[in-house]
Amino acid sequence: MNVNENIYGLMAEFPGGKEILAAAKSAHEHGYRKMEAFTPFPIEGLSENLGQKKSFVSSIVLICGIGGGLGGYFMEWYANVISYPQNIGGRPLNVWPMFIPITFELTILSGALAAIIGMLALNKLPEPHHPVFNVPEFERASTDKFFLCIEADDQKFDLNATRKFLETLKPEKILEVEK
């Protein structure tokens, strides 16, 4: 294994979305797993081509949403039935239709907060600095260039072999990313 301690990974620069889709697919077929693509705008199918699995965010949102809803209902039930029961127009104490708005709002609130916090946590954000910013060309990832970065942590990563593989994808440039 030819692995340089100071290298974060190898990055290839592509001119367009079609090229990066093909490159991601080919890299995944060649057994690379720890890699990431950077594009100026979302490209449909890219995460599938990279072999990324479905994220846990939706499950987190579902669980927190249900939890928030139950919590909201419990709060109202406790206040109206146990803590301070009042007869309001002869309605039952556990007057569920009146409890729905708060239950609904708390479901949405908990779900939305869980989505944001869960997304940040799973992405390990906030992260003030990332090695890819060490490459000056990477600035253009937010304007007009498409990058595929294979990380040195990948089991198949080998500085020379991976560079040769990336060359077969016909990128515009191949860049070394320092740590």
Add this chain to the structure above:
Amino acid sequence: MNEILFRLNRLQKISFAVGILFLILCGFGVAIAPQKFFISWLWSFIFWIGLTLGCFNAAMIHYLTGGRWGSSTRRFFEAGFMTLPLMGIFFIPVLFGLHFLYPWARPNEVSGDKILQQKIIYENFPAFLARAIFFFGIWILIATRLRKWSLQQDLMSDVSPTIKMRTLSGPGIVIVPLTITFAFVDWIMSIEPAWFSTIFGVILLAGEILIAVAFVILLLAWFRPFPPLAEIANEKQFHDLGNLLLAFVMFWTYVAFSQFLIIYSGNQPHEIGWYLRRICGNWKFLAGAVVAFHFFVPFCVLLFCAAKKNIRRLAIIAALLFVAHILEIFWTIAPTFYRDGISIHWTDFAAWLGIGGMWLGVFAGNLKCHPLLARNDPQIENSIAKTANA
């Protein structure tokens, strides 16, 4: 195209045969049990005009906002709203049954009721008729313009028809729901003169767009294996339509529950009676079925991505919603007349199938005489390219 054309031809023939057969039965219904017949006719008419107007609004939403979901569905929505003239004809029988349906059309009842006497300035036969003509006139005017431009766009690469469609859909999406609200005040709400709800039109409209989407999902699932739909009606297309279905399930629930909550909180005699009549006796089971199948089951299933991407499962949910909407319309109208509990008469089936058969026949005719995929629309071309690449 051949297989689709073959199926459309067969659908059209069967639909017209069913429609004509049951319309003849409806004729016997008028003679034997006129009141029951007119109740059946009213709710069946409301259901099918609902599907028509749902297609109308869904199409206008797509003209305005674009999006991939419209590329395979647009011609279905257009064929749906082009049944408006037929629905105008089916409105005519209602005019002959006014005194069976609407308390304001029964002079002896009006003379003994203060509320009706005050409302008679608005709810009277000439005004009712004039408004209905106005509503159908404005809907057909907008609908025929949109359809004409949509077909024009097929023939030219210049995008001016698309721009015209978008320009008309802007005011259209304001005018049409507003007129729908007024129409439903006339046609449905006035069966109970003391009751009113300002959100009523929105509830029905939300349900209508919902079943229009459900209806198109069913057709797409049926036609999917064959060109030209095969190239475009893929998993992603169904995922988008499933999301749209979920959005309208939630919207319908939101507005329907809002109305219930406000009336429940107020607990005023003239308002709460509407709900009391709809849960008395075994009507409450129908109310429960509407909540379960118009909201709870589809909502829970559609939350999951896998259910929206699986075309079979999505089609089952769409069919469920379609049936649930029939129940909802029946539950909205019939309890006013049958105060003791659920009462189903053979005219209910005859009217629903009679109107529905003719509707589907005209729909299939509209669909088969023009290309199933709209051409030269810049957004649709774009979405076809995207689908093909992915």
